[in-house]
Amino acid sequence: MGAGYSHAIVLCEDGSVFTCGEHYGIGRNVTRHTTLTRLDSLQGRFVVDIAAGFYDGAAVCDDGTVFVWGDNHSRKLGVSGSPRTPVQVTALSGEFITSVAIGYEQALFLTDDGRLYGCGYRRANGLNRNVSTPQLVTTLDGIPIAEITCGRFSGFARTMSGDVYSWGYSQVIGHGGAGKSLPTLVTNYRIINP
Numbered sequence: 001m002g003a004g005y006s007h008a009i010v011l012c013e014d015g016s017v018f019t020c021g022e023h024y025g026i027g028r029n030v031t032r033h034t035t036l037t038r039l040d041s042l043q044g045r046f047v048v049d050i051a052a053g054f055y056d057g058a059a060v061c062d063d064g065t066v067f068v069w070g071d072n073h074s075r076k077l078g079v080s081g082s083p084r085t086p087v088q089v090t091a092l093s094g095e096f097i098t099s100v101a102i103g104y105e106q107a108l109f110l111t112d113d114g115r116l117y118g119c120g121y122r123r124a125n126g127l128n129r130n131v132s133t134p135q136l137v138t139t140l141d142g143i144p145i146a147e148i149t150c151g152r153f154s155g156f157a158r159t160m161s162g163d164v165y166s167w168g169y170s171q172v173i174g175h176g177g178a179g180k181s182l183p184t185l186v187t188n189y190r191i192i193n194p
Contacts, residue, residue: 004052004053004055004056004057005023005025005054005055006023006025007020007025007026008021008036009025009050009057010050011049011059015045015046015047015048015062016043017047017059018036018037018038019033019036019039020033020036020037021033023055024070025053025056025057025069025071027039027069027070027084027085028084028085039059041085042086045059045061045062045063045065046062048061050100052102053071053102053103053107053150054073055070055071055073056069056070056071056073056102057069057086058107059086060097060098064112065088065092066089066097066100066109067086067087067088068083068107069083069086070083073104073105074106074120074130075119075120075130075132076119076121077107077119078091078119078134089109091133091134092109092134095109095111095115095117098112100148102150103151103152103153103154105121106120106124106126106150108125108126108148108150108157110148113144114145114146114160115140115141115145116145117134117136118135119132119135122181123167124150124153124155124169126139126167126182126183128181128182139182140183143159145157145158145160151168154166154168155168155183164186165183165184165185166184167180167183168180
C-alpha cells in the first residue's frame with residue numbers, strides 16, 4: 001500500500017492496482033474517486049511494486065517496466081507533463097526496474113542488479129543536479145542497493161550489506177541535522193539482519 005497527500009494506492013496479490021482519493025494521484029481522468037477501484041489502465045500487466053508521492057503514483061511491472069502518473073512536481077517522474085493516467089517511463093527502457101519510491105520533489109528507481117536512478121530536484125534526488133529523466137546515482141555506483149525509500153525532501157538507500165545512505169535537506173536524514181546533497185553513509189546506524 002501507499003498513501004500520498006490525498007490518495008491511496010493498493011497492490012493486490014494478483015498484480016492488480018486499486019486507487020482512491022483526489023487529484024492526480026489516483027491515476028484516472030477524474031479529480032475525485034472515493035471508492036477503492038481497480039486502475040484499469042494497468043489491466044493486463046502484473047504489478048510487483050507501487051509508490052505514492054505527494055500527488056503522484058508509480059507502478060513497477062514484473063517485466064521491469066515502470067508506469068507513473070500525477071502532478072510531476074520538479075519533473076520527478078521522468079516523463080513530460082502531468083499525466084492523469086499511467087504512462088511508461090521510456091527513459092528506463094534499457095533497465096529492469098524492481099522498486100520505485102517517490103517524494104515531493106524526487107523519484108528513485110532501483111534496478112534488479114542494485115543500481116539506483118534518481119530524478120527531479122537536485123537536493124532530493126541523490127544527484128545534486130536537477131534532472132527530468134532518470135539518471136544513475138554515481139555516488140552509489142558499485143554499491144549494490146537492496147531497498148529504497150523517499151521522504152518529502154529526502155532519500156534513503158539500504159545496501160545489500162545493511163549500510164544506510166541518506167541525502168536531502170531535512171533534519172531527519174541521520175547526519176546530526178545537516179542536509180546532504182549526495183548519498184552519504186549514516187555512520188551511527190546499520191541494519192543487523194537485512
